[in-house]
Amino acid sequence: MVYSEKVMEHFASPHNVGEIENADGVGEVGNAKCGDIMKMYLKIDNDIVTDVKFKTFGCGAAIATSSIATDMIKGKPLSDVLQLTNKAVVEALDGLPAVKLHCSVLAEQAVKAAVADYYKKHGREAEAEALLAGCDDCECCGQ
Amino acid sequence: MFHTKIYLDNAATTKVSDRVLNAMLPYLKEAYGNPSSIYTIGREASIAVTNARTKCAELIGAKPAEIYFTSGGSEGDNWAIRTIAAQGAAKGKKHIISSAFEHHAVLRTLQDLEKQGFEVTYLPVHENGIVRVEELKAAIRSDTALVTIMYANNEIGTIQPIAEIGAICRENKIIFHTDAVQAVPHLHIDVVKENIDMLSLSGHKLHAPKGVGLLYCRRGIKLTPLIFGGAQERGLRAGTENVASIVALAEAMTAAAETMDEANERHKKYAKKIYDTVMKLPRVHFNGDLEHRIPGTVNFSFEGVEGESLLLQLDLKGIAASSGSACTSGSLDPSHVLLALGLVHEVAHGSLRISMSEYTTEEEIDELCSVLPGIIEKLRSMSPLWERITKEEKK
Numbered sequence: 001m002v003y004s005e006k007v008m009e010h011f012a013s014p015h016n017v018g019e020i021e022n023a024d025g026v027g028e029v030g031n032a033k034c035g036d037i038m039k040m041y042l043k044i045d046n047d048i049v050t051d052v053k054f055k056t057f058g059c060g061a062a063i064a065t066s067s068i069a070t071d072m073i074k075g076k077p078l079s080d081v082l083q084l085t086n087k088a089v090v091e092a093l094d095g096l097p098a099v100k101l102h103c104s105v106l107a108e109q110a111v112k113a114a115v116a117d118y119y120k121k122h123g124r125e126a127e128a129e130a131l132l133a134g135c136d137d138c139e140c141c142g143q
Numbered sequence: 144m145f146h147t148k149i150y151l152d153n154a155a156t157t158k159v160s161d162r163v164l165n166a167m168l169p170y171l172k173e174a175y176g177n178p179s180s181i182y183t184i185g186r187e188a189s190i191a192v193t194n195a196r197t198k199c200a201e202l203i204g205a206k207p208a209e210i211y212f213t214s215g216g217s218e219g220d221n222w223a224i225r226t227i228a229a230q231g232a233a234k235g236k237k238h239i240i241s242s243a244f245e246h247h248a249v250l251r252t253l254q255d256l257e258k259q260g261f262e263v264t265y266l267p268v269h270e271n272g273i274v275r276v277e278e279l280k281a282a283i284r285s286d287t288a289l290v291t292i293m294y295a296n297n298e299i300g301t302i303q304p305i306a307e308i309g310a311i312c313r314e315n316k317i318i319f320h321t322d323a324v325q326a327v328p329h330l331h332i333d334v335v336k337e338n339i340d341m342l343s344l345s346g347h348k349l350h351a352p353k354g355v356g357l358l359y360c361r362r363g364i365k366l367t368p369l370i371f372g373g374a375q376e377r378g379l380r381a382g383t384e385n386v387a388s389i390v391a392l393a394e395a396m397t398a399a400a401e402t403m404d405e406a407n408e409r410h411k412k413y414a415k416k417i418y419d420t421v422m423k424l425p426r427v428h429f430n431g432d433l434e435h436r437i438p439g440t441v442n443f444s445f446e447g448v449e450g451e452s453l454l455l456q457l458d459l460k461g462i463a464a465s466s467g468s469a470c471t472s473g474s475l476d477p478s479h480v481l482l483a484l485g486l487v488h489e490v491a492h493g494s495l496r497i498s499m500s501e502y503t504t505e506e507e508i509d510e511l512c513s514v515l516p517g518i519i520e521k522l523r524s525m526s527p528l529w530e531r532i533t534k535e536e537k538k
Contacts (some may be wrong), residue, residue: 032489034488035477057447057527059449059451059452
């Protein structure tokens with residue numbers, strides 16, 4: 001199993017690590033039993049992600065996918081943010097080993113979970129539920 | 144490439160030592176003949192294999208005729224277990240006793256036999272990673288054909304009560320096989336005194352090349368070939384002898400026997416240094432037994448940390464080690480060895496194995512001890528699991 005240089009770059013110096021106090025949306029996916037937890041914090045103004053931070057417990061790929069996913073959504077309107085796919089995350093990292101593809105799914109889901117949390121806090125329940133409904137293709141998510 | 148400065152994964156494999164390389168080179172470059180050939184360079188190769196067999200036998204207290212050269216530990220394990228299983232089945236004995244934390248070369252072979260109707264009892268290894276002889280006694284049945292229990296565990300280094308197990312098997316007329324791959328580099332073994340009927344070992348764990356090992360099979364036990372063909376290894380293991388590597392194996396075992404006592408003393412001191420450094424950190428676990436162990440193999444779990452990330456961080460500092468996390472085991476489950484000790488998945492994912500060799504230096508261990516706490520802190524600072532653990536602690 002070999003990681004791309006891009007994965008190792010993001011693993012060695014991950015971008016946007018940390019927490020946001022009073023974040024507008026927080027999403028956590030994965031579980032400790034499987035060895036991956038991603039937590040994403042969003043600051044959102046007028047449906048634009050103005051800041052993003054993450055914390056991840058997991059392998060090199062989990063940390064790298066979290067890091068690059070935060071780069072990909074920072075400064076973007078939610079309409080763009082929700083277009084983020086695990087495939088785009090993998091491509092941005094110049095590929096992932098097959099056994100690590102689930103990490104990119106987790107990154108996409110962490111972003112969506114954080115946005116869903118934001119929607120819920122703003123009474124946009126229907127939009128939140130629509131987002132979370134897609135979260136069933138990950139073998140580890142949701143316990 | 145080749146940027147690893149400090150190699151602490153010697154239970155995975157070792158470098159070929161200069162002494163071993165020098166011993167084997169003539170059999171690659173000059174006496175490269177086929178040992179079955181009649182002319183001089185064939186005879187030279189044949190003599191080299193004979194001498195290596197004598198040397199290897201002597202070093203484990205066996206006779207030359209009881210040594211069969213193989214491709215390594217996995218082949219020896221497969222060969223021994225399948226041979227005895229087949230002989231047992233012919234007599235209506237289809238029960239095997241093993242342990243819960245064997246190497247996969249043993250476990251997967253046993254699982255395959257289970258599919259063929261064999262019953263296997265996997266003895267628990269308890270919190271300290273050691274089987275209990277009274278539990279072995281209780282597991283023995285009238286149809287038990289084989290006991291196969293590893294000498295020393297590959298992940299946590301715990302040493303099993305081999306001589307006692309051997310004596311119990313001998314009393315009950317059950318064949319006893321042990322996978323001694325991790326033990327041979329570090330311990331003096333005597334198959335007669337320890338009542339061992341069959342033993343597999345591998346060269347690349349003690350500074351010989353990969354792809355060579357041996358199976359000891361006590362006289363009186365009939366082996367059945369796994370590989371058919373030529374008459375090598377007394378007709379029981381076909382294929383032209385891996386002459387240079389066989390010479391290397393004998394040289395490596397000789398060197399190990401000469402240096403292991405002193406190396407073990409050094410390793411004890413190094414392991415203590417690592418232990419003292421690691422155990423100062425909050426929420427860490429030492430995996431295994433403090434006393435009955437290979438001194439140079441230590442294993443810890445760090446709560447809130449995932450093992451692969453830990454290995455990659457160490458790699459960035461030029462240090463090579465290993466982990467039992469799911470990510471490094473290639474499945475969703477962490478190491479079966481750590482789970483057999485009763486560790487929960489979350490904790491098993493955060494394990495680190497350090498394994499030393501004759502060539503490990505105190506400076507290398509000091510370097511490890513100087514970077515490890517910082518790496519753990521860094522990974523924990525970005526771990527939502529660690530955040531959860533510490534919050535629960537405060538409650």
